[in-house]
Amino acid sequence: MDHVLCGLAANPALSYECVDRLIAVADADVAWRLADRADLDHAQAVALFARVPECGVQLAYGGRLTAADVDPVVRPDVALALLDEGAGSPQWARLLAADPDPARRERLAGCPDLPADVVETLAADADVCVVAELALWTTSGALRGLASRPHADVRRSAAANDATPPDVLAALATGHGLPPVLHCEVCDQEATPSAHERRCPRSGCASPSDASCDGSHESAAHGIRQAALRNPATPVEAVVGFADHPSTSLRRALADRCDLPAAVYRTLAADPAPGVRAGVAANPAIDDALMRVLARDRDLDVRHGLAGNPHVPLDVFAELAGSVRSGAAPLPRIAAATEAEVARLARSANPAVRMHLARRRDLPPEVRDRLADDPDAKVVGAVAPHPGLGEARLRAMVDRHGVRVLAGAAVNPDATPALLELLVRHDPPVPRALPGIARHPNASPEALLACLRSSRARPVAAGRPGLPPAVVVDLLDDADPRVVEAAAANPSLPRAVIENLLPGA
Template sequence: MNHVLRGLAAHSALPSELVDRLIGIADAELASALAGRADLSREQAVALASRFGEIGQQLAYEGKLSATDVDPVTQPAAALALLDAGAGLEEWALLLVADPDHRRREKLAGCRGLPADVVERLASDPDVRVVAELALWAAPEVAAGLASHSHAEVRRAVAVNEATPPAVLAALLTGEGVPPATRCLVCDREETPFVHDAQCQRVGCDLLPGASCDGSHESTLHATWQAALRNPATPGHAVVPFADHPSVLLRWALADRTDLPSEAYARLAVDAIPGIRADLAENPAIGDGVIRVLAGDRGHDVQRKLAHNPRVPLDVLVRLAGVAKIGATLLPRIAAASPVEVEQLAESPNAAVRMLLARRRDLPPGIRDALAADPDAKVVKAVASHPGLSEARLRAMAERHGTRVVASVAANPDATAALLEELTRCEPSVRKVFREVARHRNATAPALLVCLRDERARPVAAGHPALPPQAVAELLTDADGEVVEAAAANPALPVAVMAELVP
């Protein structure tokens, strides 16, 4: 891998003539990097696609190729990408539906807006993988027809498709009105009864661990039920009976549905599996009663996820702040707090509650500044990157709390160049400071040169446009390929140096 050329390929100011030279010498990896350029001309895109078929697919998806640029016979991947994006020609679909490579027919089956006769041929394709792919993306009427397909794998795909009519999805759960499947991927290949060994060592075997069939295609039927239960188009009344199902996976599939009756949520709230209760806790459809039951649940991750529920009452969230490991994130309920609630939270005697509020980035100046002067370092750390804090206040925060907050101070978008330079010289040093300064828009050359001494900050600093050109050029021979790529893509790299680097 040539890290210099990869970096140049991503350089936003690389002259067009140098892009042409890179295209002429590119391997597949370099071609992929070049294909991602926003300024790639149509001629350059066509040249890349003609050399690398898979790159043609990437270019097609990015809108850099049109139907007039692609030959479906020699560039089927690009043609399929244009069809998938709705920019291909109908005659291509008629050509590709007869392709002997099932992978191309399978890709075609996933395209939207295909002609009816092509869809009909795909629905009767001899390879079940093609039909199953069609079932995943088919329009309602086609999906409804495939729900009675003889192969259970196709039905599983129908159950995943959110365009499948609700009544059909309900029928896949109950079996009413749907004839039994006669085949599945397991009995296609193995004599039944058969259970696939989870530690299977057979070369080329792609059956899922535990896949089984005793003639009833039970593992695929279970997967079909699970898909239908997770499908938001499946009617709520059809899924409720599964709240008491012996299968953990099927009960789990209900935990984040938002259309269940309160009785179903209440049953799931006392499920024996903590993971089910945890996913339920984050569900915005659960009512106050269930929320308060889960608030006292010490099961793994239940309280943390409940804190992330946008409908959690503020009094419950205040209690959770002291017991749940919420992490450094802005909670939805805090983000939605009213001005009156914001004032109440700011005045809370609980530092954990004030810390939750401090993660908002739209606080009134008075509350923002009060939190910046908070005696608790965790609160100050949370508010330190809030826009609008003055340089004097940022300095005071760093001086008062030292290593506990300096990295967050360095991340403040309004931190001045002088302050950033001072933070890189703090003793004892905090390594995260270097990474924050290295990516900061106000970082200066002296600060960035210090950041280059830190192993993790070095690749970030190498790409900063404020780095002196001479330093950028020296980094092109660095032992770390990531640093080399960042330096080669650095806007500060002179054009003359770029020209020397391209063969």
């Protein structure tokens, strides 16, 4: 891989003529980056496709090619991509439905809005994988017939398709009203009775580790029911009976549904399997009374699920806050809190509650400032990236809490060049803050130069246009290929250098 050319291919400052020169010499790596350019026009996309046909699928999905640009016989993969985007010719679908490669027919079966005759052809395909893919994605009337096919894989796909008629989904869930399954992925490969080995010796085998068949296709039937239970289009009256089914995975699938009677949720909330109870706890359809019961559950996953429920009462959330982790984004209930609730949460005696609130980025100024002045470093660290804090308050936060809040302050959109320079020089240093500083639009050349001393931040800083051009040029010889590519993509790279780096200069 030529990392300089790959970087140049992504450089937004590249002139139209330079893009043309790169297209003329592009290999697959360079073409992959050129195909992503926002300024690549249709003529250049066609030229790039002619130079590196392997990038055609990427160009097709990016809307850079039209049906007139593609020969489906020569590049069936690109034709399939255009069909998948709804931009291909119906005649292509008829051609590809007869393709000798079953993998292509399977890809075609997943494309939207296929002509009725193509659907009919694919439904009669000799390869069960093609038919199963059709059953998973088609919205046509063929679904009713596909759901009664003798192979379990096809039925499982139909059970997962929310376009399948509700009465058919009910039959797939219960097993009533359909002819018996005659084939499954286990008995297709092994004499029955057979159980799939956990460490299967067959190369490329995709069968589940618990797959088994004694002639009744039991694991396949289980998969069909599970798909139907997870399908929100399956009528509720067909699924409620599974609340006390012996299979934990079926009860777990049921627990995620939002249309069950309250009595069924209560049954599932008392399930012996923690995973089932956790599914119920996270379900927005359960009532407050059941949430209060689940808040006392001893299993941590159940409490985590409840804390993530968008309707959990705030007093219940307060009980859970200290034992629940979340990412940078606020939990759904906190994100949905009203202005009055936000004010109440900000005054909570529990610092974990205040910390979760501090992850919102739309707080009223008085609440934001109150949390920025909080005595708890975790609260201050969570609110540190919030817009509107201003340089003086950010400095005060770092002065009070140091390394515990510095990374958050470093990504605050209002951090000034002077503040970022201060943070990059902080003693003790905070290495995890440096990539954020290197990405910051206000990072000064001095801050970016300091970030170059960090192996974590160097590839980020090398691509920033605020670096002095001479430094960017020097980075083209860096030992780290990520740095070289980032420097070549840096719009501050002098045009004369770009011209000299292109082949044929």
